[in-house]
Amino acid sequence: xxxxxxxxxxxxxxxxxxxxxxxxxxxxxxxxxxxxxxxxxxxxxxxxxxxxxxxxxxxxxxxxxxxxxxxxxxxxxxxxxxxxxxxxxxxxxxxxxxxxxxxxxxxxxxxxxxxxxxxxxxxxxxxxxxxxxxxxxxxxxxxxxxxxxxxxxxxxxxxxxxxxxxxxxxxxxxxxxxxxxxxxxxxxxxxxxxxxxxxxxxxxxxxxxxxxxxxxxxxxxxxxxxxxxxxxxxxxxxxxxxxxxxxxxxxxxxxxxxxxxxxxxxxxxxxxxxxxxxxxxxxxxxxxxxxxxxxxxxxxxxxxxxxxxxxxxxxxxxxxxxxxxxxxxxxxxxxxxxxxxxxxxxxxxxxxxxxxxxxxxxxxxxxxxxxxxxxxxxxxxxxxxxxxxxxxxxxxxxxxxxxxxxxxxxxxxxxxxxxxxxxxxxxxxxxxxxxxxxxxxxxxxxxxxxxxxxxxxxxxxxxxxxx
Numbered sequence: 001x002x003x004x005x006x007x008x009x010x011x012x013x014x015x016x017x018x019x020x021x022x023x024x025x026x027x028x029x030x031x032x033x034x035x036x037x038x039x040x041x042x043x044x045x046x047x048x049x050x051x052x053x054x055x056x057x058x059x060x061x062x063x064x065x066x067x068x069x070x071x072x073x074x075x076x077x078x079x080x081x082x083x084x085x086x087x088x089x090x091x092x093x094x095x096x097x098x099x100x101x102x103x104x105x106x107x108x109x110x111x112x113x114x115x116x117x118x119x120x121x122x123x124x125x126x127x128x129x130x131x132x133x134x135x136x137x138x139x140x141x142x143x144x145x146x147x148x149x150x151x152x153x154x155x156x157x158x159x160x161x162x163x164x165x166x167x168x169x170x171x172x173x174x175x176x177x178x179x180x181x182x183x184x185x186x187x188x189x190x191x192x193x194x195x196x197x198x199x200x201x202x203x204x205x206x207x208x209x210x211x212x213x214x215x216x217x218x219x220x221x222x223x224x225x226x227x228x229x230x231x232x233x234x235x236x237x238x239x240x241x242x243x244x245x246x247x248x249x250x251x252x253x254x255x256x257x258x259x260x261x262x263x264x265x266x267x268x269x270x271x272x273x274x275x276x277x278x279x280x281x282x283x284x285x286x287x288x289x290x291x292x293x294x295x296x297x298x299x300x301x302x303x304x305x306x307x308x309x310x311x312x313x314x315x316x317x318x319x320x321x322x323x324x325x326x327x328x329x330x331x332x333x334x335x336x337x338x339x340x341x342x343x344x345x346x347x348x349x350x351x352x353x354x355x356x357x358x359x360x361x362x363x364x365x366x367x368x369x370x371x372x373x374x375x376x377x378x379x380x381x382x383x384x385x386x387x388x389x390x391x392x393x394x395x396x397x398x399x400x401x402x403x404x405x406x407x408x409x410x411x412x413x414x415x416x417x418x419x420x421x422x423x424x425x426x427x428x429x430x431x432x433x434x435x436x437x438x439x440x441x442x443x444x445x446x447x448x449x450x451x452x453x454x455x456x457x458x459x460x461x462x463x464x465x466x467x
Contacts, residue, residue: 045136053130054145057123057152058216062278062351070116072275072351073287075159077302078109079417082445084307084436086336086414089299101437101445105452105467114451117160118170124149124156126173143203144210151204151218154196155226155353161189162421165447165464182460183450190234197227207253215267215274216350221247221254222273225354228362233425237366244363247272247356254356256386260321263357264338266350270357274350286351288414289339294326303333304414307436311409317388318410336414353416357383361408368400380404383411442466 044050062072080086081099088099097103103110127149131142160167168181169192204220211217224243231240247254255269263270277285284290294300304323312319324337341349364379373394380403381391387410394400405422412418423429424446434441444466455461 044130044134047138047141050127050131050134050137050141050145053127054148055217057120057127057149058275059278060123061120062275064116069287070113070120070159071155071353073291074109074113074116075417076288076414077291078113079420080414081302083417083420083423084305084433085409085419086302087305088302089333090301101433101441103445103449103467105449105455105463107449107451110448111451111453113163113448114160114454117156117163121153121156121170122173122178124153125171129173144205147200147203147223148218150196150200151223151226154193154200154230157189157193157196158226158230161186161193162417162424163448164450168461179458180460181458183462190230193230194227197223197230201227213267214276215271216276218273221250222354225272225359228359228366232362232366233421235369237369241363241366241370244359244366247359248363256356256360256382258386260317260387261340263355264350264352265348268352270355271350271352272354272356272359274352276350284342285349286339286341288336288351289342289349292336292414293324293340293342294328294335295342297328299328300326300333300335303335308409308413308419309334311406313389315388316410322413338414357386357411358418361404361411364407365401365404368397368404371397373397373400376400376404380407383407387411 043053061070064070064072077086078095078098081088081095082101088095090096094107094109097107098109128146131137131146131149134142137145157167157169166183166185167189168178169184169189170178170181171192172178200218200223201220204218204223206220208215208217208219210219224246228240228243228247231237231243253269254272257263257268257270262268266274291301309319309323312323322336322338324335326333326335339349339351360379360383364376364383367373367376367379377391377393377400380400384391384407392403394403405426405428408422409419423432429446430441430443433445444464447464447466449467450461450463455463
C-alpha cells in the first residue's frame with residue numbers, strides 16, 4: 001500500500017482530485033469540471049458528476065508519466081527489460097537493476113509500481129462506496145460505473161499479483177485496515193479478480209455509446225477479454241476459450257485490422273479498451289513512443305534484444321511495420337515502433353490496453369490445451385496470415401503450443417509485458433533467461449521485491465524470497 005499519510009485521505013479529497021483532472025479530458029462527459037472544494041454529497045448527486053469521478057481515474061492513469069508510471073509505460077518497459085525482449089540503455093540505476101534482474105527493495109520504480117497500482121484500487125473503492133451510498137445517481141448509471149470501478153480494480157490487481165506475487169487485498173477506503181493488511185495468496189487474489197470481472201460483465205454496456213463511440217472506457221467485452229487472460233493464466237482452458245470467443249464473435253464491434261500501421265490508432269476496430277492521452281504538458285501521447293523513439297541524435301533508452309529480432313520469420317510484416325531502427329555512434333539499434341508519434345500531442349494514437357489479436361492467441365492456447373488441435377491452428381493462423389506469413393500445421397499438441405508461444409512473443413512484443421508474463425506462467429523463465437543472463441539470473445527473480453518502504457510502514461508485510 002501507499003504510506004499511512006497517503007491513505008489517511010478522505011474520500012472527498014480523492015474524488016475532487018479525480019474531477020479536476022478532467023480539464024484535459026472533457027470528452028468523457030459534457031460538463032465542466034468543478035473548480036472549488038466539493039463534499040461527498042455533491043459528488044454522487046447526479047449522473048454527470050458521478051461519471052466525471054470515474055473518468056478522472058482514467059485521466060490520472062495517463063497523466064502519470066515516466067517509464068515506470070503505472071499503467072502508462074511501466075508494464076511494457078520494466079517487464080520488457082526484465083525479460084529477453086528489451087535491452088536497457090538508460091543510465092538510470094533503477095532501470096539497470098531491472099535489466100540486470102538485480103532489483104533492490106528500495107528501488108524507486110518498484111515503489112512507483114506498488115503505489116500507483118494501489119492508488120487506482122483505492123480510487124475504485126472510493127467510487128464504489130460513494131455510489132452505493134448515493135440516492136442521486138440513476139440506477140443504470142450507478143450499475144455502469146460500479147462495473148467500471150470493479151473492472152479497474154481487477155485490472156490493477158492482475159498486474160500487482162504478477163509483479164509481486166502474494167499481495168494485500170484492498171477492498172475499502174479504510175486506511176486503518178489497509179495500512180496493516182497482510183499479503184494473501186495468489187489464488188485468493190485471482191478469485192477476487194474473477195469475482196470483480198464477472199460482476200462487471202453483468203452491468204457494463206455492450207457497446208460504446210456511453211463514451212460517445214470512443215473505446216476509452218471499458219465495456220462488457222473488455223471485462224470478457226481480461227477474463228479470458230485471467231482464466232488462461234490460471235489454467236481454466238474452457239472458460240478462457242469461452243470468454244475469448246464471446247469477443248471474437250462480436251463482429252459488429254471487433255475485427256482484426258488488415259493494415260498493421262492502423263492497429264494502434266484511436267478507436268481501431270481491433271481495440272477493445274484504450275486510454276485517452278491527456279499528458280499535454282509533456283508534449284507526447286504515449287509513454288511507449290516517448291521512451292522508445294529517441295530524439296534526433298540521441299541514444300535510445302532501450303532497444304529490442306537480439307533474441308527477439310532473431311525470432312522474426314522472413315517477410316513478417318510485423319517486423320517491417322512495428323520495428324524501426326536508428327544509428328548512434330555507428331551502431332544500429334532496433335526499436336519498438338507500434339506507437340509512432342512523438343514530439344506532439346495528437347489525436348491519432350490512443351494507448352491500446354486490450355485488443356482482439358490477444359483474444360485469438362488466448363483461444364488458440366486454450367483450445368490446444370483441450371486437444372482441439374484443428375481449431376487452435378485456425379486461430380493461430382489467422383494471426384500469422386494477417387502478418388503475411390504462411391499457415392502452420394503442428395504434428396502434436398506440444399509442437400502446437402510451442403508455435404503459439406512463439407506467435408505471442410512476436411505479435412505482442414513490447415506490449416504490456418506479455419513476454420515476461422508468459423515466461424513466468426509457462427514455467428520457462430529459468431530455461432530461457434538463465435543462459436542469457438547468467439550468472440546473475442536466479443529463479444526468485446520472476447517476482448519483484450516488495451518495496452522496502454512499505455515493509456517499514458506495515459509490520460504485517462513480508463519480503464519475497466531472494467531479496
